[in-house]
Amino acid sequence: MIDFIDVAVGTGGGVACERCHGSAMPAEYMATSELLGLITRAVADSRTVPGPNLALTGPEPFGHPDLPSLVAAAVDAGVSRLRIDTDASALRSQDNAAGVLAAGVRHFRFSLLGGSAGLHDVLAGAPGALDATLTGLDVLRGEVRAQGVTSCLSALVPICRHNLHDLPAIAAVAVEAGANAVLLRVDDPGCDLAAAVPWMTAACDTGVVNGVWAEIEGVPFCLAPDHALHVSDVLRARSGAKAPACRDCRLDELCGGGPVDASGDLLAVLAPPARAGDLAGAVSRARGSVGHDA
């Protein structure tokens, strides 16, 4: 519900399933001068309320030689919330953790591909990766306590056919790592959503019973009627006729395609849960004609 503007610090790198995406291209970082301009303009142009909020994404931001200047530029430009998307390995250095907090970064997002080192490291193609991430987060939490600041830690879980059965375990790892929220994002066009949804909803339940929120992105709400509150398109109430996850659906006559109307108000279609239940039935009956099942 709090939106960030993403600024990628370069191309390549990043944590993604190697089996789906192949080995990551080597990270190439953008020139500092160019990034400083991008950051300043993004903050100045932002109309987001509450905000402006900026996320440094792309290849590992801690790998950028001028990260301190980038953070300082965002702060000077008047950013309200600043996030770094990181594998957290650089945070194993207490100096890094302390420095980045002192500079004003309050939000951190880390990626989890598996709920065990075995799966995470294999999918990431990097032995020891999960351990490095968890150790880094541990150091970060200690620094957050020491500095007495409020921070927000979230886990991004790219979902693909290789990890979907592990989603509840991944959510549990995120909880243990101190995440305040988990974003489960479908990252595999070939993933059978109907088969994946029970794993996603189990991951959501794992989060909730441990007091951690989980959100599902890339799934139409009709596929998870009992977990509709967890669905991004419901939570975020993006206006527009169809939510991205519905793009190929042919059930328009039954469903407007998203839980929002043009004014952004919730929500004539979804509000009665029974209606969402009907839709789930209709979708499963019409599976052959529902594009997202492909």
Added chain:
Amino acid sequence: MPETPLRCAMLALNSVGYRSLALGYLRAYAESDRKLAGRVAFQTLDLEVGLDPWWVAWRVLGLEPDVLGISVTCWNARAVYDVCRLVGAVRPECAIVLGGPEVGPIAAEVLAGHPEVHAVVRGEGEVTFAELLRAICAGGKAWRVDGLCVRKGQEIVSTPDRGLIEDLDSIPSPHLAGLIEALDGGAYLETYRGCPHRCAYCFEGKGYGRIRSFSDARIAAEIDALAGAPHVGSFSFIDPVFNLTPERLRTLCGMLVPHAAAGLRLHTIEVDIERIDDESAGLLRDAGVASVETGPQTVGKAALETCHRPFHADRFARGVEALRGAGISCECDLIVGIPGDDAYDFLAGLRLCLSLDPGVVQSSTLHVLPGTELWERAAELGLEFDREPPHEVIATSGVTFRDLRRAEVLASAVQRAYRARL
């Protein structure tokens, strides 16, 4: 030979960093009662709610009380009942007397469920508690004291209701009497009792009825005393609506301005935000108000109607803007689980609050409090709640048990993400 004074221990289990104003009033009033002078020795135990009840009982029993008076709220009631059970087992001769909004409206039920409790004060407690002490000093007959629910042999007897205290100044100020430790940030003042509103989930408006104010002179004296206390740089008011009327706001702010100029800051003052304009925001700023607390609690039409709460999004937004313009942080409160709301109404409320960037967004779960309209109409409204304190809502006709829990977890994640900023 002079009689041995009755030993009266008074216990409150407070939020961390706070002291009980209720105990202060009770003790100040009883100590000013000439008929009790020299006959009762008071001892206040202002403790924290998280303490192990066994250690609280240890502290209480160390005082060897003849009477134990406890102030009970929905959030400390479970711990209080544990303490009562332990004290009752070790010292059955000690008369345990409970009071406060958690127990007053269901006094007979509390006595029936807690055999170690001797009496429950219904409604405002100052006069009733003092009269009860007189009755105990005189050898018993508590059932002759109005405003009580009390045991008479095996029976539970409700004595006639007691009227509200007409002249609040007749209660000596616990602040001026030095009966409350003035803690920086943890002290608060009350300038009036009652509330102009009748929110269905709240006891304040319904239970304490019309508005009765302390005198301006008394309020000014208390402000001066607190503001002048060593190490106190901030405190708060517990008035349900600080900007009750424009005149009153001007008067109160006028009393505070000199202290604000000397650095005093006031936190989480409750305001009716729809009546805040630039002028009143300026008054608050000059009075040292750093933060205010307000609704909307819900933005759902049906829930607002059920709760008799007015809400105009445009006026609400203007109020937040005026406060922000004056540099005052605003805490917007939402309640999860009000009957009439569905989960999406709650989301809409959350979104609305965030869109105003007020400073703090805080949500809590509905507590169906004894004596409130929701307590009485729960069945009719399809409201399932826990009869045990703190009486949280379990499910409503519009939101399932699981969606309520989801909304709670979602709200706390969003609140944290909102708070984590530069």
